[in-house]
Amino acid sequence: MATTQFTGSEGYVAAPELLASVNIAAALEKPLLVKGEPGTGKTMLAQAVADALGLELLIWSIKSTTKAQDGLYVYDTVQRLYDSQFGADVSDIGKYIKLGKLGEAFRRTERCVLLIDEIDKADIEFPNDLLWELDRMEFYIPETKETVKAAVRPLVIITSNAEKELPDAFLRRCVFHYIDFPDAEMMERIVRAHFERLDDRLLKQALESFYAIRALRGLQKKPSTSELIDWVQALQIGGIPAGRIEKEMPFAGVLLKKNEDLDTLQKSRAQGGNPRRW
Amino acid sequence: MFTDFFYLLRLRGLKVSLKEWQTLLEGLQMGLHGSSLTGFYRLARAVLVHSEADFDRFDQVFLEYFRGIRSYDELPKELEDWLNTPIDPVEYDPALLQNQGLDIDTIRAMLEQRLKEQTERHDGGTHWVGTGGASPFGNSGYYPGGIRVGGEGRSRSALQVAGERHFRDFREDSVLDVRQFQMAFRRLRQFSALEDGPKDELQLEDTIRETGDNAGRLKLVFGRPRRNTVKLLMLFDSGGSMWEFTRLCASLFQAVSRESKFKDLKTYYFHNCFYDDLYNSPGCHHADSVSTEWVFSQLGQDYKVIVVGDASMAPYELLRPGGCSDYYRYNEEPGIAWIEKLLRRYDRVIWLNPLPERNWESGYGSETIRVIRARVPMYRLTLEGLQEGLKALVAAR
Numbered sequence: 215m216a217t218t219q220f221t222g223s224e225g226y227v228a229a230p231e232l233l234a235s236v237n238i239a240a241a242l243e244k245p246l247l248v249k250g251e252p253g254t255g256k257t258m259l260a261q262a263v264a265d266a267l268g269l270e271l272l273i274w275s276i277k278s279t280t281k282a283q284d285g286l287y288v289y290d291t292v293q294r295l296y297d298s299q300f301g302a303d304v305s306d307i308g309k310y311i312k313l314g315k316l317g318e319a320f321r322r323t324e325r326c327v328l329l330i331d332e333i334d335k336a337d338i339e340f341p342n343d344l345l346w347e348l349d350r351m352e353f354y355i356p357e358t359k360e361t362v363k364a365a366v367r368p369l370v371i372i373t374s375n376a377e378k379e380l381p382d383a384f385l386r387r388c389v390f391h392y393i394d395f396p397d398a399e400m401m402e403r404i405v406r407a408h409f410e411r412l413d414d415r416l417l418k419q420a421l422e423s424f425y426a427i428r429a430l431r432g433l434q435k436k437p438s439t440s441e442l443i444d445w446v447q448a449l450q451i452g453g454i455p456a457g458r459i460e461k462e463m464p465f466a467g468v469l470l471k472k473n474e475d476l477d478t479l480q481k482s483r484a485q486g487g488n489p490r491r492w
Numbered sequence: 493m494f495t496d497f498f499y500l501l502r503l504r505g506l507k508v509s510l511k512e513w514q515t516l517l518e519g520l521q522m523g524l525h526g527s528s529l530t531g532f533y534r535l536a537r538a539v540l541v542h543s544e545a546d547f548d549r550f551d552q553v554f555l556e557y558f559r560g561i562r563s564y565d566e567l568p569k570e571l572e573d574w575l576n577t578p579i580d581p582v583e584y585d586p587a588l589l590q591n592q593g594l595d596i597d598t599i600r601a602m603l604e605q606r607l608k609e610q611t612e613r614h615d616g617g618t619h620w621v622g623t624g625g626a627s628p629f630g631n632s633g634y635y636p637g638g639i640r641v642g643g644e645g646r647s648r649s650a651l652q653v654a655g656e657r658h659f660r661d662f663r664e665d666s667v668l669d670v671r672q673f674q675m676a677f678r679r680l681r682q683f684s685a686l687e688d689g690p691k692d693e694l695q696l697e698d699t700i701r702e703t704g705d706n707a708g709r710l711k712l713v714f715g716r717p718r719r720n721t722v723k724l725l726m727l728f729d730s731g732g733s734m735w736e737f738t739r740l741c742a743s744l745f746q747a748v749s750r751e752s753k754f755k756d757l758k759t760y761y762f763h764n765c766f767y768d769d770l771y772n773s774p775g776c777h778h779a780d781s782v783s784t785e786w787v788f789s790q791l792g793q794d795y796k797v798i799v800v801g802d803a804s805m806a807p808y809e810l811l812r813p814g815g816c817s818d819y820y821r822y823n824e825e826p827g828i829a830w831i832e833k834l835l836r837r838y839d840r841v842i843w844l845n846p847l848p849e850r851n852w853e854s855g856y857g858s859e860t861i862r863v864i865r866a867r868v869p870m871y872r873l874t875l876e877g878l879q880e881g882l883k884a885l886v887a888a889r
Contacts (some may be wrong), residue, residue, distance in 0.1 A: 234534040238524050242515060242539075249544060290604075292694065292712065299710045338674055385542035386511045392544035472612035 226255065226262030227403045235391035236263055241387060243433035245330075245348055247371035247380075250393030255404075256373040259393075261274025263371065270326040272368075274315035276335045282343030285316035285330075286353050287362075308358050316344075319352060320364040323473050330372045334380065341384040349387055396439065398425060410442050415456035420446050421461055427469060432478050437469040497557050501540065504553050505628050508540050529558065573799050611649060664881040669745075672875050673747030678783040679882040680796070681720045681753065693717045722886075724748070725791055725838070729801025730761040733857070737846040740873060741800060744844075758791060764805040765827035778821075784830060788837050796840040796885050800873065802847050803864045804857020811863070825868040846873040 222228040228236075239246035248256045248441040260427045264271035274285055290310045298304045313321060333341060346352045347372065351395075352363035372378065372388065396404060398421055405417060420442070428436050437445075448465040458464065463479070470476050501508045516539045533554060541550045691714040697711035705711075724746060728741060748757060760770035760782070769781040777830075809815040810827045835841055843864065845852070846857035849872055852861050864870065871881035 231534055234531070238519060238535055241521055241522055241524050244515065247542075295710055295712075319752075325749045338671075338678075378676065382507065382542075386509060388542070389538045390542045391538060392547065409618065476793050 220263050220266050223262045223266040225407055226258060226266075227400070227407050228259070228262070228275040229394070229396070229400060232259070232391060232393060235389060239371075239389040240369050245369045245372050247372045247375055247385070247388040247389045247390050248393060249374050249391070251395055251438055252360075252375060253440040254393040254443075255396060256393060257329065257333045258329055260327055260331075260371045263369065264327040267327070269369070270322070270324070271329065272315050272319050272326055273331060274330045276333050276340070278335050278337075280340070281338045282347075283314075286346070286347065287314055287317050287355055289357050290314045290355060298402075300329060308360075311355060311358060313362070316347060316360055317353070319368040319370075320362050322368065323365055325366045326368050328368045328370045330370065332375060333372050334374045334376060338379075341380050343382060345387065356450075394437055401439070402440070402441060403445055405443060409446070409450070411454065412446070412450070416449060416454075416459070417446065418450060419456040419459040423463065424469070425460060427479060430478060431480055433470070433475050435470070436474050441469050441471075498777075501550070501553050501556060504549055505557045506541065506546055506549055506553070506646065511600050515709055548856055554701070577752040628708075646677055671747075673822045673878065674751055676875060676878045676882060677751045678722070678750075679745055680722050680886060691716050714769065719755070720753045721755050723791070724754050725787075725795045725797045726757070726759045726768065726772070727760065727797070727799045727801075728761045728774065728800040729799075729803075730763060730771075731775055732764060733802050733804055734846075737802070737873070744800065744873065744878075756795075758787075758795075760787065762801075764801075764809050765815070765828055765830070767821065767823035767825070767827060769821065784833075788833070793837060793838060797834065797842070798866065798881070798885070799841065799843045801843070801845065802857060803843065803870070804847065804862045805860050807859050810860045814849040828863065828867075835867060840885050841868055842885055844877065844881060845870050848872070 220233055220240065235246060238483070245385075250256055260273070261271060263269075278379060288311075289307075290312060294304050294307075304310075315328065315330075316401060319326055350363075351367050353359055354361050400416065401424075405421075406412060422441050424437065426447070427486060440479045445465060445468045448468050449459065454463065454464050466476060466479060470479060498508060498666055519525070519535050519539060520532075525535045533810055536554070537547070541547060581789050693715050693780075695713045696717040698715070699711065702711040703709065726745075728745070730741075734741065734817050745759070749759075752778065760772065761774050761776055762770055763776050766784060768784055769778075770784050770787055771777065772780045808816075812820050812826050813824055815826055816823045845861070847857070847861075850872075852858060852865070861870070869881070869884055871877040
């Protein structure tokens with residue numbers, strides 16, 4: 215059972231649904247699978263959970279070349295061979311077994327948060343290879359005839375950008391949460407959580423323009439929360455008065471990263487003048 | 493007792509298995525729903541649903557099931573009672589469903605009726621929550637008249653959240669899922685270590701040999717990992733009679749493009765049959781076209797070709813010069829000549845046809861299908877067809 219409930223943190227504003235999902239996953243001791251548009255704070259969530267519950271955070275970032283085995287342990291045969299060349303005692307294989315992030319998390323005597331970031335980056339078989347390990351929270355190392363078993367089951371948070379479909383058997387073992395794009399009210403709280411001082415009018419104008427841009431048709435990549443935060447910061451540092459935001463759209467490149475999208479914005483402003491009409 | 497919610501979810505096409513259901517029961521026993529319907533909604537959704545695409549469906553089932561309840565701040569007594577009873581495997585016996593008079597056909601009929609009503613009310617506004625207390629829907633046995641506990645109008649209760657149908661856009665009723673296609677494409681792999689790339693894989697055999705030659709002093713030998721060398725050219729028929737298969741083709745396309753293991757993947761589009769030009773996007777706009785000759789010259793013979801199309805067209809489109817359905821694109825050579833050019837250039841070509849096999853022999857399009865089939869091996873665009881086709885693509889000749 216979770217000792218404490220996750221209620222969000224100072225720097226991280228979470229919707230009640232998300233809080234519920236985190237606490238459900240913690241209580242059921244099942245991995246929490248988080249999906250959502252890029253930039254909705256999937257990765258940040260793990261940090262916030264760890265901070266709020268006072269737990270250590272381990273991050274396993276998945277790349278296209280990552281194999282399931284890497285998360286468990288790696289047997290460094292090359293090092294052992296080299297050592298044997300110089301007469302070192304290599305009879306203890308255990309010295310050459312290096313635990314991966316998953317293995318490390320299992321070894322912890324206190325509960326920790328394990329973030330498996332962007333699981334969909336890996337090979338399509340990857341999640342299947344971790345089924346047993348995530349279910350039982352243990353694995354066996356044949357080289358040392360040793361079983362690594364979690365004394366305390368870590369709170370596992372898995373993020374996915376939906377680049378690849380995940381297998382059913384894997385999904386069945388997870389608690390699923392989809393982070394919806396925040397509405398204006400929620401967004402205001404999120405932005406405020408990132409700034410100590412913020413001019414109300416600036417924020418209001420920025421949010422209005424932001425949602426107007428998101429509503430533009432034909433954008434290849436809609437700006438997300440993280441881009442909005444960067445933009446507000448740019449506006450603040452640049453000392454742009456609130457009144458000029460809508461008229462000039464300064465630093466639009468912070469929000470829109472693609473040339474085509476900037477053109478779309480230009481065009482809509484040229485036609486309608488005011489993007490809010492869209 | 494709650495099992496009919498489980499069956500209702502399954503009836504409505506949500507892939508809920510016993511595993512998740514047991515997890516839900518576990519969660520309920522731990523009190524994770526916090527004795528509120530909203531809490532129950534969140535718990536059930538987190539545990540039972542695995543994709544935002546299914547949220548909408550879940551919301552609808554939830555609405556139907558809990559429709560009769562007027563107050564949302566407390567769970568009905570029946571639910572609480574049930575929570576205190578231990579999990580009994582007999583609960584899952586389908587026979588139980590029958591005993592309670594929940595005939596599947598009746599449920600389905602009622603569901604359809606309910607679905608109609610709901611759309612109307614939804615379109616009409618958000619006012620419908622809390623109206624129509626008498627739910628004709630099979631759970632009267634569990635929810636006798638007096639469940640009403642308090643006032644209405646709690647903000648954002650579970651039923652309201654579900655009623656907003658916030659996740660409608662994510663819904664996808666795909667028949668074949670992308671993953672299945674993706675798994676099929678695994679067949680299309682030919683490994684070779686002769687490609688470029690860093691030598692970062694320890695070659696054990698060679699290391700032992702070299703070390704032996706080196707009088708026992710260790711000498712490590714590294715090699716290149718084996719990589720897939722398959723290059724793929726895909727040609728999609730787009731628009732017209734292919735319209736009804738858009739979703740199927742989209743899943744196929746996604747599966748192919750997500751399979752990052754191909755050495756190269758090129759995709760072009762055509763309308764009905766391809767002639768002098770191929771198009772870069774499904775819209776088949778002139779501005780966005782490339783010459784077929786150019787494609788053939790750019791992509792070497794080692795490409796494998798998959799054509800996706802129904803191969804159904806008016807015979808002149810395939811057999812006569814100027815048959816191109818686009819009036820302004822007069823083709824000197826008939827479509828069939830272009831297909832033969834393709835076959836001369838590439839020796840591994842298959843055609844995937846979404847039409848059922850019975851349409852291949854008779855009916856509209858069967859004539860052109862026959863002509864094309866005589867030249868290009870044709871497979872049905874299903875999982876089985878794709879598997880067979882891919883096998884043929886890599887098979888040794």
